[in-house]
Amino acid sequence: MAKKHILIVPGDGIGQEVTTVGKQVLDRIAEKFGHEFTYDEALIGHVAIEATGDPLPEETLVKMRASDAILFGAVGHPKYDNDPSAKVRPEQGLLRMRKELGLYANLRPIKLFDELLEASSIKPEILKGCDILFFRELTGDVYFGKRERLDDGNTAYDTMIYSKYEVERIARKAFEAARTRSKKLMSVDKANVLESSRLWREVIQKLAPEYPDVEVEHQFIDAAAMLLIKDPRRFDVVVTGNLFGDILTDEASQIAGSMGMLASASVGDSTGVYEPIHGSAHDITGKGVANPLASVLSAALLLDISFGLKAESEAIIAAVDAVLKAGFRTRDIANSETPADKILGTDAMGAELLKNL
Amino acid sequence: MAKKHILIVPGDGIGQEVTTVGKQVLDRIAEKFGHEFTYDEALIGHVAIEATGDPLPEETLVKMRASDAILFGAVGHPKYDNDPSAKVRPEQGLLRMRKELGLYANLRPIKLFDELLEASSIKPEILKGCDILFFRELTGDVYFGKRERLDDGNTAYDTMIYSKYEVERIARKAFEAARTRSKKLMSVDKANVLESSRLWREVIQKLAPEYPDVEVEHQFIDAAAMLLIKDPRRFDVVVTGNLFGDILTDEASQIAGSMGMLASASVGDSTGVYEPIHGSAHDITGKGVANPLASVLSAALLLDISFGLKAESEAIIAAVDAVLKAGFRTRDIANSETPADKILGTDAMGAELLKNL
Numbered sequence: 001m002a003k004k005h006i007l008i009v010p011g012d013g014i015g016q017e018v019t020t021v022g023k024q025v026l027d028r029i030a031e032k033f034g035h036e037f038t039y040d041e042a043l044i045g046h047v048a049i050e051a052t053g054d055p056l057p058e059e060t061l062v063k064m065r066a067s068d069a070i071l072f073g074a075v076g077h078p079k080y081d082n083d084p085s086a087k088v089r090p091e092q093g094l095l096r097m098r099k100e101l102g103l104y105a106n107l108r109p110i111k112l113f114d115e116l117l118e119a120s121s122i123k124p125e126i127l128k129g130c131d132i133l134f135f136r137e138l139t140g141d142v143y144f145g146k147r148e149r150l151d152d153g154n155t156a157y158d159t160m161i162y163s164k165y166e167v168e169r170i171a172r173k174a175f176e177a178a179r180t181r182s183k184k185l186m187s188v189d190k191a192n193v194l195e196s197s198r199l200w201r202e203v204i205q206k207l208a209p210e211y212p213d214v215e216v217e218h219q220f221i222d223a224a225a226m227l228l229i230k231d232p233r234r235f236d237v238v239v240t241g242n243l244f245g246d247i248l249t250d251e252a253s254q255i256a257g258s259m260g261m262l263a264s265a266s267v268g269d270s271t272g273v274y275e276p277i278h279g280s281a282h283d284i285t286g287k288g289v290a291n292p293l294a295s296v297l298s299a300a301l302l303l304d305i306s307f308g309l310k311a312e313s314e315a316i317i318a319a320v321d322a323v324l325k326a327g328f329r330t331r332d333i334a335n336s337e338t339p340a341d342k343i344l345g346t347d348a349m350g351a352e353l354l355k356n357l
Numbered sequence: 358m359a360k361k362h363i364l365i366v367p368g369d370g371i372g373q374e375v376t377t378v379g380k381q382v383l384d385r386i387a388e389k390f391g392h393e394f395t396y397d398e399a400l401i402g403h404v405a406i407e408a409t410g411d412p413l414p415e416e417t418l419v420k421m422r423a424s425d426a427i428l429f430g431a432v433g434h435p436k437y438d439n440d441p442s443a444k445v446r447p448e449q450g451l452l453r454m455r456k457e458l459g460l461y462a463n464l465r466p467i468k469l470f471d472e473l474l475e476a477s478s479i480k481p482e483i484l485k486g487c488d489i490l491f492f493r494e495l496t497g498d499v500y501f502g503k504r505e506r507l508d509d510g511n512t513a514y515d516t517m518i519y520s521k522y523e524v525e526r527i528a529r530k531a532f533e534a535a536r537t538r539s540k541k542l543m544s545v546d547k548a549n550v551l552e553s554s555r556l557w558r559e560v561i562q563k564l565a566p567e568y569p570d571v572e573v574e575h576q577f578i579d580a581a582a583m584l585l586i587k588d589p590r591r592f593d594v595v596v597t598g599n600l601f602g603d604i605l606t607d608e609a610s611q612i613a614g615s616m617g618m619l620a621s622a623s624v625g626d627s628t629g630v631y632e633p634i635h636g637s638a639h640d641i642t643g644k645g646v647a648n649p650l651a652s653v654l655s656a657a658l659l660l661d662i663s664f665g666l667k668a669e670s671e672a673i674i675a676a677v678d679a680v681l682k683a684g685f686r687t688r689d690i691a692n693s694e695t696p697a698d699k700i701l702g703t704d705a706m707g708a709e710l711l712k713n714l
């Protein structure tokens with residue numbers, strides 16, 4: 001029996017709706033497998049700015065540090081997107097959280113559910129059997145380098161920066177994962193242009209002999225973005241920087257048919273954070289139609305990675321599979337052939353899922 | 358009758374093979390339409406390093422400046438990719454050429470030939486009717502910012518930098534193109550994180566009222582990379598920075614089924630450069646199997662944009678269409694149903710094309 005304290009951080013937009021279902025699933029697992037999970041909740045992003053003026057209030061950070069794992073929603077608000085001059089922004093909360101908690105490794109598994117093979121815009125015969133695990137570096141790169149306005153505001157720069165130890169620690173995680181899978185690692189950079197990418201490539205090349213069983217392939221980000229569509233099965237374990245990882249994993253979400261199905265784990269020095277890769281989606285917020293499965297699968301990752309509860313994690317994945325096999329869909333993964341009575345809202349999809357747990 | 362001087366710059370890898378066909382097509386056009394084209398040739402990239410030690414020899418630059426337009430091949434060599442510490446690199450020649458000639462606007466049309474609808478890994482029903490024109494900024498961004506090694510070589514940075522005038526001049530080209538098409542412009546940035554992107558977005562927002570007939574949409578690069586697969590028809594005219602444009606246009610090449618079909622124009626202050634978006638492709642160099650159609654379509658762009666010879670340009674596109682309709686394919690655009698005798702090498706494809714001109 002595990003005794004664990006989980007912090008729920010719904011954040012903005014559909015974050016609240018989907019983490020509600022994620023928490024229900026965790027609750028059911030605790031009950032079924034005889035664990036004791038306690039919960040707390042905290043603010044981040046736009047809702048935190050509204051309440052406290054700070055996108056990552058001190059109270060939230062304290063609660064995060066005191067938790068065994070964090071189930072996270074989303075962060076962002078259109079208000080700031082259209083106002084490039086806003087000084088305080090929801091995303092600052094997210095980025096500061098990653099830095100403060102030392103969450104340098106973002107794992108994004110792209111796993112296809114057979115039932116959804118047709119939901120993708122990519123041909124099913126290209127996708128079949130595709131299974132990718134991305135390692136996106138999360139606390140370095142142009143996300144955290146110095147940025148500034150110059151020339152009376154007429155010039156702006158950001159600094160894309162990496163140190164060898166930052167590349168090494170994420171690369172080791174990726175090499176180790178490759179060992180447990182098909183023993184292939186693709187590293188993505190832009191070493192034909194960028195100095196930070198040449199440093200990245202040097203570190204990977206230097207580590208490779210320590211993992212002689214792993215075959216390493218280097219790709220430029222432009223080629224990788226192209227190959228991911230052309231031949232997704234060529235990808236297995238992929239390691240890349242913060243910015244290229246942001247782009248490549250969002251692109252890869254289309255392999256899975258919808259962002260609504262993809263979970264991610266951010267881990268590093270302390271508490272892990274588990275979140276959907278979809279964003280706050282304000283266009284559908286409050287309508288009760290958001291797909292909760294990415295949050296549910298985030299809960300599954302949480303149990304597996306932070307608590308080592310493999311069977312529990314697999315029970316959740318099996319339940320998701322069962323619900324899909326029974327034909328249930330949220331709007332984002334439905335198609336023209338889905339019968340109307342099988343298209344469920346957020347809560348109804350959660351309820352179906354619980355029936356299968 | 359036009360009298361023009363064209364510089365052929367084959368560069369590395371398959372560059373030589375494909376520009377040979379591109380030049381044959383230009384020759385035939387001159388003959389057919391009664392123009393007088395004269396030619397010269399110059400070195401760039403790896404071949405220039407081998408011959409002179411410099412990836413962009415002074416002699417090449419002089420010839421470029423003296424030409425009315427440039428038909429370009431490709432640049433790059435695997436030797437340097439695996440040696441992150443190489444000081445002289447083929448790509449430096451390409452980047453310096455762009456800067457020296459002031460080629461700040463890179464136009465990449467993604468046009469589908471009906472015959473190749475099935476060649477893409479994306480479902481034909483998602484693609485049908487898709488027609489995108491990218492404007493990639495080409496002389497700024499992290500490609501030309503300061504870069505350096507620090508801490509005894511243990512840290513490296515690159516500077517992502519934009520000034521307002523750089524954004525404005527490419528944006529105006531894109532706005533004007535949008536006017537002649539569906540009056541929709543998508544601008545892609547990462548303004549939720551990057552200061553240079555916030556400056557980018559500010560400039561676009563400030564220009565928008567001057568083009569009241571054009572509807573502007575802003576997307577983050579991660580979302581754009583995802584939407585391009587999910588719903589490519591949502592894209593019409595797209596404007597973005599150098600790095601994001603590099604990634605997005607390579608990704609978009611998969612819409613057209615193969616990079617082997619895509620041409621690009623780099624224009625700005627002086628002579629325009631016309632080149633395939635595929636690279637040097639050393640894996641197939643010298644085998645005579647490279648697809649020459651991107652070079653041929655680059656020649657078509659050259660005639661249209663640099664010389665204003667619209668009918669001549671359209672004649673080339675019609676010939677490409679005819680050859681595809683007749684069932685001829687190079688290896689990269691063939692599929693399992695293509696009869697063996699319809700799969701042509703580079704020169705044979707060129708010969709078929711000339712028959713149709």
Ligand SMILES: CC(C)[C@H](C(=O)O)[C@@H](O)C(=O)O
Pocket residue numbers: 075076091094246549550579
């Ligand atoms: C919201 C944004 C700052 C964030 C990022 O770019 O990291 C998001 O896109 C993500 O991938 O988690």
Ligand SMILES: CC(C)[C@H](C(=O)O)[C@@H](O)C(=O)O
Pocket residue numbers: 192193222432433448451603
């Ligand atoms: C070869 C490389 C430097 C170049 C770039 O990144 O600009 C290429 O990918 C391109 O798109 O023309």
